[in-house]
Amino acid sequence: MRLPTLKNPLGFHLLTLFLGISIFSRAQTNVLVLKKQLEVATSDTAQYQLYHALGTAYREVNIDSSLYFLGQALHIAQVRKDAARTAQSMYRLGHVYMYKLSDETQALEWLKKCVISAKQAKDNVLLARCYGIIGVIADHQNLPQEEWLLKALEYAKKTKDWQTIAAAYNVLTVVYTKKNKFAEAEQVAFEMMKLCEKNSKARWIWACLDYCKLLITRGKSQEAQSYLQKASMVGKSLMAKGGNSETIYPLIQLELQLAHYENAEKLVQQGMDIERAKPQPDSGTLLLMYKAQHQAYAGQRKFQQAYESQQVYINLALNNRNKEHKESSELQMTRLQAALDREKQTTEIMMLAEQKKQQQAFLLSTIVIVVLLVGFVFLLQRNKSRIELQKAELTMLNTTKDKLFAILSHDLRSPVAGLKNYLMLTDWGVLTQAEFANSTKNLTVQLNNVHTMLDNVLNWSFSQMRGIRPKRENVEVASIIEEEIELLLPMAQIKTIHIVNEISANVQIMVDRNHVAVIFRNLLQNALKFTHSGGKIRLSYSKEKDMHQFVIADTGVGMSEEQLQNLFQLNKTTSQMGTAREQGTGVGLVLVKELVEANQGTLSVTSELTKGTMFTLGFIS
Numbered sequence: 001m002r003l004p005t006l007k008n009p010l011g012f013h014l015l016t017l018f019l020g021i022s023i024f025s026r027a028q029t030n031v032l033v034l035k036k037q038l039e040v041a042t043s044d045t046a047q048y049q050l051y052h053a054l055g056t057a058y059r060e061v062n063i064d065s066s067l068y069f070l071g072q073a074l075h076i077a078q079v080r081k082d083a084a085r086t087a088q089s090m091y092r093l094g095h096v097y098m099y100k101l102s103d104e105t106q107a108l109e110w111l112k113k114c115v116i117s118a119k120q121a122k123d124n125v126l127l128a129r130c131y132g133i134i135g136v137i138a139d140h141q142n143l144p145q146e147e148w149l150l151k152a153l154e155y156a157k158k159t160k161d162w163q164t165i166a167a168a169y170n171v172l173t174v175v176y177t178k179k180n181k182f183a184e185a186e187q188v189a190f191e192m193m194k195l196c197e198k199n200s201k202a203r204w205i206w207a208c209l210d211y212c213k214l215l216i217t218r219g220k221s222q223e224a225q226s227y228l229q230k231a232s233m234v235g236k237s238l239m240a241k242g243g244n245s246e247t248i249y250p251l252i253q254l255e256l257q258l259a260h261y262e263n264a265e266k267l268v269q270q271g272m273d274i275e276r277a278k279p280q281p282d283s284g285t286l287l288l289m290y291k292a293q294h295q296a297y298a299g300q301r302k303f304q305q306a307y308e309s310q311q312v313y314i315n316l317a318l319n320n321r322n323k324e325h326k327e328s329s330e331l332q333m334t335r336l337q338a339a340l341d342r343e344k345q346t347t348e349i350m351m352l353a354e355q356k357k358q359q360q361a362f363l364l365s366t367i368v369i370v371v372l373l374v375g376f377v378f379l380l381q382r383n384k385s386r387i388e389l390q391k392a393e394l395t396m397l398n399t400t401k402d403k404l405f406a407i408l409s410h411d412l413r414s415p416v417a418g419l420k421n422y423l424m425l426t427d428w429g430v431l432t433q434a435e436f437a438n439s440t441k442n443l444t445v446q447l448n449n450v451h452t453m454l455d456n457v458l459n460w461s462f463s464q465m466r467g468i469r470p471k472r473e474n475v476e477v478a479s480i481i482e483e484e485i486e487l488l489l490p491m492a493q494i495k496t497i498h499i500v501n502e503i504s505a506n507v508q509i510m511v512d513r514n515h516v517a518v519i520f521r522n523l524l525q526n527a528l529k530f531t532h533s534g535g536k537i538r539l540s541y542s543k544e545k546d547m548h549q550f551v552i553a554d555t556g557v558g559m560s561e562e563q564l565q566n567l568f569q570l571n572k573t574t575s576q577m578g579t580a581r582e583q584g585t586g587v588g589l590v591l592v593k594e595l596v597e598a599n600q601g602t603l604s605v606t607s608e609l610t611k612g613t614m615f616t617l618g619f620i621s
Contacts, residue, residue, distance in 0.1 A: 031057050048076045048085060055092060063100050067093065087117035087126050094133065104137050128156035128164050132171050139175060149175060162199045166192055166207075173210060186214045201238055205231050205250040209257060228258055248274070249285070252292045261299035268293040287316050303351045304358070310347060468598040470512035477516065477550070478505045481539060484521045488528060495533045495580060499524070503541040509548050509619045511599045519595050522588040523552045523615050529578035530613070531556035546621045547602075553614040559607040567605065568593045 031054065038050040055070035074089035094110035097103045111130045118126040135148035149172050156168040169192035176185035193207040208231045215224035235251040248271040255264035272289050275281045290313040297306035351358075478501075485492075485499055492499055509516075527537045535555040542549050557579065559567070568590055596603045602618040 044076055048073050083117050084121035087114050087121050087123055090114035091126050124155045124158040125164055128152045162195055166195055182218050189214055201234050202247040209253055256295055261296045264296040303354050307347050470599050472510050474508050475511055475513050477507050478503050480517050481520050488524055491528050497531050498536045500538045515595045519592050522592050527554035529582045532579045548619045550617040555612045558609040558611050
């Protein structure tokens with residue numbers, strides 16, 4: 001048996017369903033991962049597999065790269081004299097030339113070589129596929145093809161692989177139908193249908209549809225209707241178990257065949273949703289879905305939707321043609337466009353009858369536009385309100401800034417002037433040694449107040465500019481509190497205030513160490529400031545459920561209800577003189593509240609005039 005020679009190397013393909021598809025996975029291989037694996041691969045076997053996988057992955061992306069990597073895989077297989085892998089690489093090359101480059105001459109050359117290597121390797125699967133494609137090429141060239149297709153079926157049966165056998169049956173069915181050999185086509189289609197019924201219900205529906213078309217062609221409509229009803233029941237059973245794009249499409253064709261256009265429309269939408277949800281939707285599947293959607297809409301006389309689906313189908317079909325047929329793209333696109341133009345003219349004629357409905361749609365669109373305009377006006381008004389709110393916030397911030405600078409200019413002047421006077425008196429030698437020692441204590445207290453004041457202002461300003469970003473860690477609170485008490489001890493001694501720390505050394509909380517130091521320093525200094533000489537400040541700890549609670553209570557002057565309400569608002573006048581006429585900015589407690597909240601804590605305060613104040617801190621365990 002001689003292989004055919006070509007009379008017209010640029011023929012169109014008639015058959016693509018099943019043939020050669022099973023060897024290629026729809027899943028896209030990660031090219032970058034494969035290339036990285038190739039860089040470290042050392043054995044010939046690993047390199048062959050990676051070159052082969054890259055050649056397959058690049059089929060849908062870059063044909064030149066696909067040919068290069070498949071050529072590298074072939075070279076390794078030939079050097080190793082591995083007939084099986086040589087045949088696999090040759091088949092892949094022939095498939096690329098056939099179905100990606102439409103170069104049947106090159107495809108036939110590779111397939112001839114593949115047959116020789118496949119026979120050496122006794123690879124019946126490749127032999128069946130090679131003879132099948134050779135039969136397709138012969139059909140394109142108007143040469144005898146039946147002997148090649150029967151040869152493909154012979155080797156397919158030797159594989160005992162039902163998909164390979166079904167592919168061979170399918171090609172024979174199409175060729176017999178094309179040659180008007182309907183009796184032979186019916187017989188082969190029936191054999192394929194029986195084979196698919198044993199192995200795949202979805203494939204059986206496909207085969208059943210093809211078989212029913214042949215029955216109708218031969219005037220056996222009643223028998224065809226019986227099979228279609230059976231296929232419908234099988235399809236419902238498949239959908240009940242959950243379908244995918246591969247199982248849904250034959251059901252769509254079945255519903256179209258039965259003129260159940262509404263059911264077909266629903267299945268098309270479901271199939272599109274499934275395909276689009278994939279990381280890389282298959283354009284071929286979507287093309288088939290849009291064509292079926294057009295038929296479903298047209299069957300229901302939904303001409304506007306049918307026209308829109310047809311336009312999407314046209315664009316998608318043209319894009320696919322550009323990718324798959326480089327050398328013959330201009331001719332193919334011209335023919336396709338002519339056929340689609342005829343369909344478009346037919347659709348436009350039907351749309352004339354729906355002119356009244358289109359006018360109603362125009363009226364509805366006008367109403368929608370009016371609604372959108374109203375919504376736009378509403379959004380403008382809402383944005384205007386938002387801008388006014390931002391303006392009010394900006395005004396409040398400016399007021400706060402002005403007040404802050406006024407406080408600083410007033411409250412810093414007195415301590416600095418006092419320091420200047422002390423230094424002048426010391427320099428002149430006017431002060432006695434006892435007066436100098438007493439002045440030094442007072443000066444230390446004033447400088448501590450000034451230092452805390454500046455520290456609070458700077459910390460608060462920094463938080464307003466960049467926000468507070470705590471670095472939380474397990475912190476032993478008792479040691480930090482002792483350091484702060486030690487720092488404020490001179491002030492407490494001058495006012496003879498007794499500080500009692502009842503917090504045990506083993507208490508640990510998850511906070512920012514620096515933040516918790518600033519928090520306790522300000523609360524202790526605030527208590528010292530407003531407690532009379534001889535008073536008492538008590539620090540205690542308790543744990544309730546998932547909260548650590550710290551209490552700082554003093555026996556000071558207390559606060560009124562109005563003062564409590566404005567306590568943490570910098571734009572309100574809350575700062576007042578201490579019991580020893582100590583001055584402040586009012587920033588300290590505002591900063592404390594921000595630091596506590598930044599560390600996922602809570603701060604509450606209770607107070608009563610002349611009896612004292614109690615601040616309660618809470619931190620999550």
